[in-house]
Amino acid sequence: MRFEQLHLFATILSCGSFAAAGRLLHLSQPSITASLNVLEAEVGQRLLERTPGQRRPVRPTAAGEIFATFARKALADYRGMLSAVTLSSDAPQTPVRIGVTPTPGSSLLPVLTNKFREENPTLTVQVKTFRGTELARRLKEGEFDLGVTGTRPQDDGIVFERFFYDPLVLIAPVRMGLSGPITLRELKRLPLIVRDASGNLMRLLIQALNRVGLSLAQMNVVMQVSGNNDVLSSVTLGAGVGFVARSLLAANRENHDIMVVPVRRLQVARYVYMLRRESSSFTGGMRLFWEYAMGTEWREHVFSYNTMML
Amino acid sequence: MRFEQLHLFATILSCGSFAAAGRLLHLSQPSITASLNVLEAEVGQRLLERTPGQRRPVRPTAAGEIFATFARKALADYRGMLSAVTLSSDAPQTPVRIGVTPTPGSSLLPVLTNKFREENPTLTVQVKTFRGTELARRLKEGEFDLGVTGTRPQDDGIVFERFFYDPLVLIAPVRMGLSGPITLRELKRLPLIVRDASGNLMRLLIQALNRVGLSLAQMNVVMQVSGNNDVLSSVTLGAGVGFVARSLLAANRENHDIMVVPVRRLQVARYVYMLRRESSSFTGGMRLFWEYAMGTEWREHVFSYNTMML
DNA sequence: GTCTGTTACGGCGCACGTAACAATT
């Protein structure tokens, strides 16, 4: 029995389906099925009533209920132990210094670090924003300990792990009256607000357009702004439509003036990575933050949608 | 993180050394080292102060203390969950029927079943003793659900797992005045009490003697009895020396009239196996008993020596 | 010599991904 299995089980329950849990945990559906099967074999009882096809959430059996409470308690104990053990020996608590690129820095990091601080009040977390080109260099120079960016780093000497799926979505003012998925043809005619071409997001957008036979020049670009939040506010004010990271929306979800508009055939996938120097070992705080970010607790409520594409 | 690792860690602590834990858990020393290394890497802290060579027990670090309490609690919770889940669904509790050969039946099973009943008062356990030749057949015929024997079964259709190391040891009356390890030459002259040649233990003894160039005919056999307890009582009464399963001694450890006498170069290793039909699935009680027997809790206090040879 | 724990190396099983499928909405 592994704690990962407990985590998996708890995730399936809170997600309501194997598939959603798989997306959240970066696992394929078949892996979920297989893992749950071995778990049930190990326990000797069926734990979940599957509901293939039907959109109803999976329901735990009687044994599954017992197991669920056990799993949640064991996971909480585990996190408590990890925290206690880490804090026990690392007597002079070094602060966790985090470097981040603008996009995750304006959406993900605020949520993540706030939740982390709530659960670890004795630790200090410092966040500083850099442009993507500088991030890896400054990380290697030791200016900070952990990096968060949407670009996969090339440098060796840096190890990284994917921990968040954060695609670009098209947002439009509600009063524009768009409904349902629109076609690429319709997209071309909409007034588009974009960021400066130097950033990672714009590069991804252009690539995605190219894949479906479009270029930025063919679009009806009406405005160019400098940051994600600028796109968001411009769209909110009704100036046009624009692409932003989905996480940015979730972090500002009280906004009722805008809506997400799917575009047929156009998908701008994007992952967020956490980086650290290969050479430097974890300090206690670093380890806790890393584990916390990889986990799913902090995503709940704010980023409660499925966090990864298939 | 796996519960097996927690179990390993707890076992190392209670045993006091890697090697002893390895013997108890049927693992090699290098595996213990490796497993503990990955555990410590996972936790991010050194958990045990090693004491190579020195006979002092290994000591947990500060982090190790925290981890130990976590491990013990988690394991207890796990067992509780397993028990609750098993009992939840198996409404009509079928009794666990166990068949056993004479030797383990007179030493191991009484201890094991008593402890098991204490922890699972709602379950009923029925033990019946058979000769080795009948055990497998009756198991396959469904006369009982689990078998316990010192002979490795050949039949297919039966799956088994080794769960106890129970070598033969030479016992002698204290008043005989033997001390320290004796030689094979000295053994040949001692008055020896043996069992009937049909049993598994005698076969093992003869094999072991053959390996060091001796045969039973060369020994000074003064008495032949029919069971293990008969050997024990005869030796206790001072009639001679004899070989008995070590577990039998442990189960009767208040006996101060006899002593164990090591014999140089002579080792009669012997394992005890638990059997079940391959086809039949576990019932709840079966599963609990199987898991309990494989575990180490019931061995403490009574069988507190190392339970497995290298 | 006997016990401890470590390192190096090889094999085998387990866990995961991909692909193709069935079933429900």
Place this chain on the structure above:
DNA sequence: AATTGTTACGTGCGCCGTAACAGAC
């Protein structure tokens, strides 16, 4: 058509064993 869960199959990593080693009694 889209989604959910299942089965079949290939692959890579991790666990464990064996062997050889170093250090403390």
